[in-house]
Structure formats: C-alpha cells, structure tokens
Amino acid sequence: MILSKAFPRTLHGGQFAHLTTSPFHSQKKSLSSLPLSIKPSPSENSTGLLSWRNLQTATRALHRDGLVVIEDVIDPNTIDHLNTKLVSDARTLQSAGDASPYNYNKGNIQQDPPLTPQFFSPSVFLNPLARQVIHSILGPRSRLSFISANSAMPPTPDSPPQSQPVHSDADFAHPASPFALVVNIPLIDMTIENGSTEVWLGTHSVSSVAAQEGAHGERASGRIASKLLEERREERPPSQPTVKKGSIVLRDLRLWHAGKPNLSQDVRVMLALIHFAAWYRLMGDRNPMRVEFDEELREVLESAGGDLQVQGVFMPRAELEERYLKRGFGNSYDFDQQDRLEELFE
Numbered sequence: 069m070i071l072s073k074a075f076p077r078t079l080h081g082g083q084f085a086h087l088t089t090s091p092f093h094s095q096k097k098s099l100s101s102l103p104l105s106i107k108p109s110p111s112e113n114s115t116g117l118l119s120w121r122n123l124q125t126a127t128r129a130l131h132r133d134g135l136v137v138i139e140d141v142i143d144p145n146t147i148d149h150l151n152t153k154l155v156s157d158a159r160t161l162q163s164a165g166d167a168s169p170y171n172y173n174k175g176n177i178q179q180d181p182p183l184t185p186q187f188f189s190p191s192v193f194l195n196p197l198a199r200q201v202i203h204s205i206l207g208p209r210s211r212l213s214f215i216s217a218n219s220a221m222p223p224t225p226d227s228p229p230q231s232q233p234v235h236s237d238a239d240f241a242h243p244a245s246p247f248a249l250v251v252n253i254p255l256i257d258m259t260i261e262n263g264s265t266e267v268w269l270g271t272h273s274v275s276s277v278a279a280q281e282g283a284h285g286e287r288a289s290g291r292i293a294s295k296l297l298e299e300r301r302e303e304r305p306p307s308q309p310t311v312k313k314g315s316i317v318l319r320d321l322r323l324w325h326a327g328k329p330n331l332s333q334d335v336r337v338m339l340a341l342i343h344f345a346a347w348y349r350l351m352g353d354r355n356p357m358r359v360e361f362d363e364e365l366r367e368v369l370e371s372a373g374g375d376l377q378v379q380g381v382f383m384p385r386a387e388l389e390e391r392y393l394k395r396g397f398g399n400s401y402d403f404d405q406q407d408r409l410e411e412l413f414e
Contacts, residue, residue, distance in 0.1 A: 076105035076137045076309045101269060101307040104129040105137035105315075108197060113141060116196030126318070127204045130249070134272030134320035141197050142253065142314045146189050151255035153187055154179065155335045157393060158219040165226070169397040172232040176327040177219045180392045181339065184362040184385055193341065194372050198251050198316050203375055205246050206345040213350060213357040213379040214342035214401070220263030220330035229329030234268065234297055234306075238322045239290035240404040241277050247348045248321035248403065253339040258311040263330035265338070268306045272320035292324050300324075321403070342403070346377070349406050357401070362388055 077100060106122045118126070129136040161168045161177050169178040181187060193215065202210055223229045237250070258264045279296050282289035308328060311317060319325070321342065330336050344350065350357050361369060363382040372378060383391075 076103045076311070099133075099270065099304055101305050103133060103135045103137055103267065103269060103307075103309055103317075105139055107139045108141060112197065116200075118197055118200055123200060123204060126201045130201070130205055130246070130318060130320060133269040134323040135267055135269060136201070136318050137309070137311055138197055138201070138316045138318070139312060140314050141195060141316055142189075142191050144314050146191060147253075147255050147313055150181065150187055150189070150192065151337060154181055154217060154219070154255065154337045157182075158221065158335050158337060161219075161393060162221055162224075162227075169395060171218065171327065171397050172235075173230045174227040175221050175223065175230055175329060176232060177221060178216060178395065178397045179219055179337075180216050180395050182389060182392050183215065183360065183365065184388065185364050188362075188365055188368070190368065190372075192253060192339070194369075194376070195251070195316060198318060199376060201318055202249050202251075202343050205249060206343060207347070208375050209346040209377055210249075210343040210375075211346060211348075211350075211377045211379050212341060212343050213359065214340070214403075215359045216341075216395070217337050217339045218327065219338070220327060220336040222330050222333050222335065229331060231266075231329055232327040233291040234266070234324050234326045235290035235292060236271075236275050236280060236322055236324055237290060238275065238403065239277070239280060239282070242275075242322065242405070243348075246272075246320055246345070247405075248342055248344045250317075250319040250321055251339070251341040251343065252317040252319060253341075254311050254313060254315070254317075255337040255339065256334065257313050258336060258338065260308045260310070260328075261330075262332040262334060262336040263328045264308040264310060266306045266308050266326040266328050267319075268300060268304070268324035270304055271300060271324040272322040274300075275322040275324065344403075350403070357403075360388055360391065 106125050108118060112118050126136045157179055158177055161179055170176060171178055279292055281291040281293055357379060359380045361380045361382050362385045366382050369378045369380055
C-alpha cells in the first residue's frame with residue numbers, strides 16, 4: 069500500500085525532551101514510511117545556520133531514511149516568480165511531444181531553469197541551511213554539478229495519468245557510502261493530487277545496481293526489480309508526502325523513488341540540484357556536468373566560496389537563453405565515477 073497521510077513528521081528543537089522513544093529507534097518495524105521534517109526557527113533562517121539539534125536531526129534522518137525535509141526556508145514570493153517562468157517553459161517543452169525531454173513517460177518532463185539574474189536567487193540555488201546539512205553528510209567543499217527540474221504535467225488525451233517505475237537515480241555501480249545528495253524544491257505545494265514523489269525510505273542503504281533493470285542511459289534505466297519491491301513493501305512501504313512550497317527536500321541519490329501522475333490541472337515543478345562529495349570523481353570528458361550560468365552571475369557564484377564548489381561555465385545571456393531548453397532527459401546524464409575504488413571494499 070501507499071500511505072496517504074499527508075505531511076511529514078515535524079520535529080521542533082524542544083520536542084526531544086518529551087519523547088519517550090527516540091525518533092531514530094533502531095527496530096525496523098517501528099519506522100514510519102513518512103519522512104522526518106525539521107522547522108528552523110526565525111533565528112536559524114536569518115543567520116543561515118541550523119541549531120546543533122536540528123542539524124543532528126537532519127543528518128541522522130539522512131543516514132537512516134535517505135531523505136529529510138526542511139520546512140519554510142524560502143520566501144514564497146521568490147518561489148512564485150520562478151514558478152511562473154518554469155510553468156511556461158514546461159508547456160513549451162510538452163508541446164514537443166515525443167521529442168520532449170521526458171523521463172519514463174511524457175507526463176514527467178526534465179527541464180532546466182534559466183540561470184540568469186532575473187530568475188536566480190541564492191536562497192533557492194545556494195541555500196545556506198541546505199548546504200550546512202549537505203556538508204555534514206558529504207564533507208566540506210561539495211560540488212554543485214547539476215541544476216535542473218522535474219515537472220509533473222496535467223494529463224492530456226495523448227498523455228494519460230501514468231506512474232514512473234520505482235527506480236534509483238544511481239543507475240550504475242556506485243559507492244555504498246553517501247556520495248551525492250539531491251536538493252528538491254517544489255515550486256507549489258506538492259501533494260498526492262499533483263504528483264508528490266513516491267519515496268521508499270531507507271532503501272539508499274540497500275541500493276545497488278544489481279537490484280536494477282535497464283541499461284544505464286536508457287529512459288527506463290534504474291528500475292527496481294519487482295520482487296525486491298514486494299519484499300521491501302512488507303518491511304517499510306512507500307509514501308507520498310505532502311511538502312509545502314518554500315520547503316526543501318534533501319534526498320540521497322541512491323534512494324528508490326517514483327514520479328507519480330499529476331491529477332490536477334496545475335503544472336507541478338520541482339527543482340533538482342545535485343551536490344557530489346569532493347572526493348567523488350565524475351567521469352571527466354565523458355561527463356558534461358557543468359552548469360551553464362549567465363556571465364553576470366559570476367561574482368555572485370564566486371562569492372559563495374568556502375564550503376562549496378560550483379561546477380559552472382559562464383556565457384552571454386543571449387547564448388544561455390538559446391540553449392537552456394535544449395537539454396536531454398534525466399537518464400541521459402552520466403553521474404558515474406572514474407577510477408572507482410570499490411574493489412578495495414568488496
């Protein structure tokens with residue numbers, strides 16, 4: 069079954085004192101299928117620093133569940149401005165039909181945002197609270213190497229409601245330790261009705277390429293074998309959590325998940341930014357993992373400095389605006405690593 073309870077479990081700093089059982093209880097049967105959510109205080113939002121309690125909660129949730137939600141950290145007006153543009157772009161891409169950059173089915177479109185000053189906000193793309201959690205998991209100097217979005221489109225006669233297969237984005241032989249985190253930012257409230265992503269909490273720790281079907285790079289790669297899904301369902305079934313606009317979802321790249329059909333009449337856009345650990349070596353010349361930015365953003369991005377490496381290239385705005393809607397579908401990107409060391413740990 070898919071749990072239909074709407075919201076993730078939210079913990080505020082003082083709640084731990086009143087818990088008789090730890091939210092990180094080790095007995096698997098007691099684990100919820102809904103993700104844990106933290107709500108930063110106004111002080112944490114203004115300083116860009118989580119308290120030790122919230123940071124520990126988020127870090128432990130990512131290690132245990134492979135996913136955590138940070139609530140109410142981006143101004144809704146900033147989100148609305150970006151959403152208006154991306155919804156228009158999504159409709160343009162959808163009109164291309166079979167030639168659109170869809171993932172698994174034409175109801176789920178891969179699209180990049182235009183990274184120009186008009187649509188670039190550091191609170192969205194360089195959020196300090198998200199970065200603090202990311203570096204707690206991946207270590208310092210993580211690499212932001214991918215900025216895109218996944219748009220769940222309302223059904224049409226040519227594209228009826230359809231779910232993606234349950235899959236992992238790590239559709240290649242990958243490390244057993246955390247090496248990449250996805251920052252997902254919904255641009256409207258994300259609900260079951262409009263296609264909230266189905267998540268299989270805890271599967272990042274059991275994920276492997278041996279559990280998958282389909283060749284790397286195919287539209288349907290990364291599918292999890294049905295037998296394994298049924299076994300996992302008995303242990304910890306999936307859920308479709310509601311995530312409020314202005315919140316951020318952090319997800320381990322290895323986690324099993326599935327895009328679900330959008331049964332509403334609104335385009336549901338969700339940004340997807342991927343940070344890789346500094347030690348993880350993307351596939352060099354084989355891998356065009358460079359984010360294209362308007363050259364006027366160079367100073368903003370370079371000032372991010374310190375704890376983050378932005379893998380970017382800069383170009384004139386006219387060139388960027390001509391290119392940004394001509395990307396491939398999600399599985400056409402190569403997140404594999406060169407010179408893997410896995411044989412040392414077998």
